[in-house]
Amino acid sequence: MKAKILKKLKGQETKDGAGVKLIRILNTSTIESHDPFLMLDSFDSTNYEDYKAGFPTHPHRGIETITYLSKGQVTHKDSMGNEKTIGPKMIQWMTAGSGIMHSEMFAEEDRLLGLQLWLNLPKENKMTHPFYKEVSDKDIPILEEGSTKIKIYSGSLADKEGFKPKYNPLDYFVIEMKKGEKLQFESKVGYTSHLFTLLGEVKVNEDTISEKTDALLSSGSLTIEALSDCELVWMASKPLKEPVAWGGPIVMNTEEELQLAFRELRDGSFIKDKIDE
Numbered sequence: 046m047k048a049k050i051l052k053k054l055k056g057q058e059t060k061d062g063a064g065v066k067l068i069r070i071l072n073t074s075t076i077e078s079h080d081p082f083l084m085l086d087s088f089d090s091t092n093y094e095d096y097k098a099g100f101p102t103h104p105h106r107g108i109e110t111i112t113y114l115s116k117g118q119v120t121h122k123d124s125m126g127n128e129k130t131i132g133p134k135m136i137q138w139m140t141a142g143s144g145i146m147h148s149e150m151f152a153e154e155d156r157l158l159g160l161q162l163w164l165n166l167p168k169e170n171k172m173t174h175p176f177y178k179e180v181s182d183k184d185i186p187i188l189e190e191g192s193t194k195i196k197i198y199s200g201s202l203a204d205k206e207g208f209k210p211k212y213n214p215l216d217y218f219v220i221e222m223k224k225g226e227k228l229q230f231e232s233k234v235g236y237t238s239h240l241f242t243l244l245g246e247v248k249v250n251e252d253t254i255s256e257k258t259d260a261l262l263s264s265g266s267l268t269i270e271a272l273s274d275c276e277l278v279w280m281a282s283k284p285l286k287e288p289v290a291w292g293g294p295i296v297m298n299t300e301e302e303l304q305l306a307f308r309e310l311r312d313g314s315f316i317k318d319k320i321d322e
Contacts (some may be wrong), residue, residue, distance in 0.1 A: 046256045048232040048265035056257050063098035071258045080183040084163040099150035105141035106306050107171045107296040109164040112137045117157035123147035127177045136198050140176035143317040168213045168287050168298050174318050180208050193228055194221045205291055216281040222271035234264040238281035245275025
């Protein structure tokens, strides 16, 4: 059975952090359609002033953030004692869990190009121990078909397996294609699957998807045809089907849990897990 495009979303320009210009694709209006995916932001700029201010120290609880850079560098620093910089073709995976304070600051580069995804944590794991990991394309399996490359940062494809998440199963693939190439692909049954065109334009089963667009797909087979040289990000995970209470950087299941988190921020008891000795 052929997969169908259920929804196409073109990102909207906005600012976040201390004034970082970005394109926001998923937000509070897509909670149900894209469950368990919460927010999706794309960065693409050749002007350092657009992202110079970065994201100064701020809290998170109840989610995981997955940041991918195609070009540029970002330094992550958090309350668990991590201070790491990722560069091109790397991701940083952060499980906020019970609560973390972190900052993300960008280095000046010819171009900043990347994507940040917020993945909801299941109710039973909302208050888990925070976690941080980096994954490089040098550390993962890569499937090649002609000049097309599928980089398996997380999850599995064919007999290849990337980083295995502890809480949510997540297929997170970066697909690089040259103009005119075609790729046969399968969207899994029981998963929320979507494709984001970070660079370039493609056809998916004869439906054109322009650059910086997210396509939500049903399960089934699909043919991806590159209409230009392109870089695509495939994201798929199982829906949680749980209530969502979302307030800024914190995502819980009830309004009471959300308000408790903000009270703890005010009284200094937000961080539950200290730096590991």
